[in-house]
Amino acid sequence: MLEQKRVKELNMKCKMIRYLTIDAIGHLGVGHIGGCLSIVEVLVVLYYNHMNIDVNNPKMEGRDRFILSKGHAGPTMYSILADKGYFDKKLLYTLNKPNTNFPSHCDMKRTPGIDMTTGSLGQGFSCAVGVAIGSKIKKDNATIYTLIGDGESQEGQIWEAAMYAAHKKLDNLIGFTDYNKMQIDGTTDEINSLEPIVDKWKAFGWNVMNVEDGHNVQEIDNAILSAKKCKGCPTMIILNTIKGKGAYFAEQAGAGNHNMQIRPEQIQKALKELK
Amino acid sequence: MYNTNVEMRVALVSEIEKIMEKDERIVFVDADLGKAGGTLKLREKFPERALDVGVAEQNMASVAAGLSSYGFIPFISSFTSFATRRIADQIAISISYAGSNVKIIGLDPGISAELNGGTHMSFEDVGIIRNIPGTVIFEPVDVIQLVKALPQIVDYKGMIYIRLFRKTTPQVFNDNYKFNLFKADVLKEGNDVSIFATGITVSESIKAVEILNKRGIDTELINVHTIKPIDKETIVSSIKKTKAVVTCENHSIIGGLRSAVAEVMTEEYLCAPFKYIGVHDCFGEVGKFDYLLKKYRLSADDIVEKTLEAISAK
Helix, strand or coil, X not given: CCCHHHHHHHHHHHHHHHHHHHHXXXXXXXXXXXXXXXXXXXXXXXXXXXXXXXXXXXXXXXCCEEEECCHHHHHHHHHHXXXXXXXXXXXXXXXXXXXXXXXXXXXXXXXXXXXXXXXXXXXXXXXXXXXXXXHHHHCXXXXXXXXXXXXXXXXXXXXXXXXXXXHCCCCCEEEEEEECCEECCEEHHHHCCCCCHHHHHHHCCCEEEEXXXXXXXXXXXXXXXXXXXXXXXXEEEEXXXXXXXXXXXXXXXXXXXXXXXXXXXXXXXXXXXXX | CCCCCCCHHHHHHHHHHHHHHHCCCEEEEECXXXXXXXXXXXXXXXXXXXXXXXXXXXXXXXXXXXXXXXXXXXXXXEEHHHHCHHHHHHHHHHHHHCCCCCEEEEECCHHHHHHHCCCCCCCCHHHHHHCCCCCEEECCCCHHHHHHHHHHHHHCCCCXXXXXXXXXXXXXXXXXXXXXCCCCEEEECCCCEEEEECCCHHHHHHHHHHHHHHCCCCEEEEECCEEECCCHHHHHHHHHHHCCEEEEEEEECCCCHHHHHHHHHHHCCCCCCEEEEEECXXXXXXXXXXXXXXXXXXXXXXXXXXXXXXXXXX
């Protein structure tokens, strides 16, 4: 269990990361706001409470890695990495501007601290399996984290990689599903349901945990601690989240918040509510 | 002295085995074609570094990209059709866009898919890969060239597509051959016409050159083993000298060697009669090698005919 003080600190961090992310996307006026805000808590718990990384040595051998397979949530990653000190926070305002090193979708050749180039859905998760195999070969005891979208889980490659990760007994691999239950064209249940999602991952040979509130840092932390103890198979943590969490205008837009136009007054209101 | 009577796949795997012994960065990833590729023995010797993802080529490509990001040099392998067109997006994004150091082996290019037929017969793979930025495309003609190429392939940092005829090929080179991955081989110098050939059409072209020679035609024959980046210098100087061009490839005439040579000619304002041997915008079919060679008009006789046409148009 986290101490109450630590829970408060992490929640404050989430507010700040949410603020930076909404501000950066708002500055541009358009972006993947929904899927950026639904993963704030898990990224904060990982980057501030678990991952063995060194901002002064971003390529440190044997470091833990995080692969954001739903690459379109790059802006949340950039807010976290800026706050950790990988680069100046001012650079967040260059998001998607000409010659930026901060594109919508993660690019490891451009952004310090990004462990894999992602954006074509399904591929990052598969890359994470390769990374976890690499870590096993090198016996460096790193933990490899990866996060997939629920819509992304409709990609066949996710399940190719899932089968193989279990076959290779990759207990150094911890996956998260951002189960906000929405995709571009509607709800996942309307378009192509993932249910029974927990049973699916179990059937693929994974240790599965279902976090009822994917925005509760305590629940997320408990799940990660438990996953780290699991031996002999990879773990998938299903995070029940809200797409657009923490920005009223985005939450209200529902599935329309995947990649939406945002008016300055909406941004101002959202940022004020976070203060 | 290298044993030149072995199949290409045997030569490949025996060299990879030697390289894996010395270099712990090398990883081999199959997609259930270890038997066809002859790589099963690697798994016995290097159980951690010789993997088989099963029938899942997309996963094979992205797992390799993940391994590359961890400092490994993965080779991945499947039939050309599945090693390229089936995983074109994984090659584009996980491998090339991400700057991954992955080597892709495409087995049984073009008509060498033989009895596997149209579904397995890739005439478009070079065109697909050539359009993905940062890629290198290499097709060896015999075991000597393959064996000499492998250390350079390992040393080169970036994606290389190796279009590999699996079985025994006629010997073109001997042990003294000096290989350069980015330099085409001038197999015979000549003044009347330039034949640019690649892969299995090289040995057909050698036969064609002998026939042409008897007719008093002085042919220049160049093996373009690396189609991308193409050796512009050798191509330009040959065409400037002979002023007639024939390209030969076991591939569609769209997107492969013919296109690459034509691009060089337009860039350099070179104007010359241009004939080509290759597959004319159609799918493959089942058949034995010799039948398909005739069917798609890739044989020495066809090369002779096209070469004579090119010369007469000068």
